[in-house]
Amino acid sequence: MRPMDMLNDPTLARSADAQAIVHRTAVLLEKQAQERALAELPRNEVRARQWKARKELHEADNIRFPYLVEKA
DSSP, X not given: OOGGGGGTSHHHHTOHHHHHHHHXXXXXXXXXXXXXXXXXXXXHHHHHHHXXXXXXXXXXXXXXXXXXXXXX
């Protein structure tokens, strides 16, 4: 049985396992869609987005772990 078909079956739709499978499938499909969208972008646009994501992660780490930031 395909994961999305589990939602149509009333007994399985209430099952926690079925809900977890459907959720993971949805997450994987979203990730694949994002990867396809990135593959269609020019390389410099992809690099710019990756740089921005790394910068945001770094800034978030500085907020969460201020003691790791060196004082200049």
